[in-house]
Amino acid sequence: MLETLHFEEGVPILRQLPKPFTSAAFLLHPFVRMPDGWEEQKRKRPYEHMYPSDEEIIAMGRPVSWQSVMTVCGLRSEKETALALMTAVTALRDEYAHPESARLFNRLHPDLYLPSDDVTSPFLIPGLLDVFRSKGIKRCTYYEPVEEKGIFSLNQTAPSDVCGLLRADMIIADEKRRAAFMSIYDSFTTLFLMEDQDMPSVIRAMSWEAVICSDTACINWYSQ
Template structure:
């Protein structure tokens, strides 16, 4: 299946292939490195931009929930945190940028705590995504990336998270040979779009302890912006990584 170029004019569910019945926007966790990691990198090269590699994240980092960062930075919703992140990386024009939210995030972000992965699926999510892909006797992963227009297939049982990281440095679509599930990273986004042939995608999200927006027929790819009617009915499911207890938040 080819990469899907989503637009902001139609809802997500209206743009995904017909064989998929449900979708969820998975929120990439923040990245917490061991105490003192940042300073040690600065000591090595004070002029180099510092961000952990995929291997360093897999081996040494801890995932931090959006809800935790919201509380620590005084942000009221996932939408505010998304706006803060996108403003911080210069992904929004002046009509939508929220410098106040970006300041709240950056001034309160602890040392050794880094923004989530952007453009590509967070390495913290890949083990769980590969586990889900193994459901229903799938044997192959098909992948497609739009930048160099490359595609291919891999034996599912042989694929490790780091292999997915190596397939593309940015946008990537991955699906199974039985087309039961798919996931897709997006440019200038701190989220991954997860698709399911089944309608119980919220149960999968809960089982995997992902923070996610469960898409309904009013969920757009720019979910963090208020629509013209001022109302969004998308449910945001915040799952603790320690307790399988969902918290439904409506104030996106």
């Protein structure tokens, strides 16, 4: 059942997928580049922590790929980048943390921000909705782990509306389970599911950065 979907660590994702899903991929949330001077203009007090809202990201932000950030920072792989991101937000601590990798983010431009960590990136939502529409999907269901659930029409819902709806670990799927996506808490990724096996072609067509799940890939793919 999608309402209670939970993935065990150490068990391959593809072995845990509810029917009829057969393929999965972790979509990497892009980094967020705001206009030069954005943070300085927004900050009201020295050292105030700033992060653009979904509305500001959609209106003024530009997506920056993990590959671009890896080149600037000297990070060697998507796995190392994921571990660095999780360390930077203290999702990994003690012996699991990678502080040396996280410090490499200091090389980034001051108006370039880490990806959204708990919910699906606003940069990905329009493409995800387009994929749903391309499959003839008209209505979607959504499930939040604690209590929120409902239905929305793709023809009457803008990407910004979906961004406002999102919660950590929320699953959005079409009613016939042809496609679904799930935000994962503290992960900087969204798990995208499909019932068919054309995941690589969809990823290429949408120009997404992704880690496509192999037969052995688990929810903690970054540490395998």
